[in-house]
Amino acid sequence: MPSELSTRVARFYDVSDADRDAAAEAAATNLAVQGFCVLDCGFKDKKKDVLEKAKADAAALDEAEAFYRPEELVFTGLFGDEGSARIAPLNLREEPERQGLKSIDAEMTELAQVTAPFISFKMGLEIVSRARAVLHETGPLEGVIQKLTPSEASMWLSDFRFGRVLCVVCIGPGYGEMELKPYAEEEAKPLKVTAVPGTVLMIRSDKLRVRHLCRTRTLLLSCNLQASGGTNARLAPNPCAAKLQVWLDERLHNLKQAETEDRRAELPRHLRLAMNRQCFKGQYMAVRGLASRVAPCWGPETFWCGGLKTPPG
The missing domain is CATH 2.60.120.620 (q2cbj1_9rhob like domain)
Structure with a gap:
């Protein structure tokens, strides 16, 4: 230096x-x-x-x-x-x-x-x-x-x-x-x-x-x-942040495993959301969906006229 x-x-x-x-x-x-x-x-x-x-x-x-x-x-x-x-x-x-x-x-x-x-x-x-x-x-x-x-x-x-x-x-x-x-x-x-x-x-x-x-x-x-x-x-980030992140992740995981239906971990809302998103207990499944919004019509000609001046092709 x-x-x-x-x-x-x-x-x-x-x-x-x-x-x-x-x-x-x-x-x-x-x-x-x-x-x-x-x-x-x-x-x-x-x-x-x-x-x-x-x-x-x-x-x-x-x-x-x-x-x-x-x-x-x-x-x-x-x-x-x-x-x-x-x-x-x-x-x-x-x-x-x-x-x-x-x-x-x-x-x-x-x-x-x-x-x-x-x-x-x-x-x-x-x-x-x-x-x-x-x-x-x-x-x-x-x-x-x-x-x-x-x-x-x-x-x-x-x-x-x-x-x-x-x-x-x-x-x-x-x-x-x-x-x-x-x-x-x-x-x-x-x-x-x-x-x-x-x-x-x-x-x-x-x-x-x-x-x-x-x-x-x-x-x-x-x-x-x-x-x-x-x-x-x-x-x-600096290494101290990385070590602190590991500690927090492990702590949230342990709190999640210790939870029961009658006893929930006392956490602020943002930490509870983080815990529930990254920590799992028992069986779990993934729910996925797909949605779309299109113009209502009875035929392809009408559909294409709604967004284009002339049909493609």
Whole structure:
């Protein structure tokens, strides 16, 4: 990976529209060439107060027991066992009091909107939406792992399968490193990027395995930028999505086999439909039909006159 690209920082605040477009193009170029880019959104100096508010919001979420320790199938698709020791998926639209986290979340949305046209031009990735924000707390592995449910697995599968670019904001207070390693090159030496409070990164999450390493507890906010259906049909998802799909398929199969007439599996409607379509129990049959709609008539001449000026032949 070229060192001159890995150290270049795209500046995204206090600039004109032309400079902002230039920074967006530089960010997309870095993503295309090396799989990640480092951005300056002003959190290290003029927006320090936003990070302090975000830390206070995280403390309130901790008191509300919003954090939990995820299973391996989840944290391997995020920042690893230490980088995502505890996580809190957020729906910030329904939490008006989280002003610090909402400001950072809005910044990630704006970055997605500004860079999307250049990402499409440079890499052929049509970014059309973004996933929910996830708050990460790095640190030692403590606490009990929350058991993965089919409903939660379905939500993470959507994040991992359709997510192509991961946007990360380092809130702090700890100073750490982002370890990036290509999925396709197991023997490759990982590249480490300094992640101090206020650092913003965009990473090709479908190409690079991401781990966050920090000796002290720190906070990160992330979201996946999701590609269009055509892009996702053309490109393979990251390996974490494939493993999560296998787990979900096996779980739905086991739930279907355990069902009885008096006891049905408790699942959301979309998962119940998926289970009934792909899992079978006992005897089953295929029902096929064919229908057509034609003009009523008594003879071939009348039939052809209904759609053609003259009979064929």
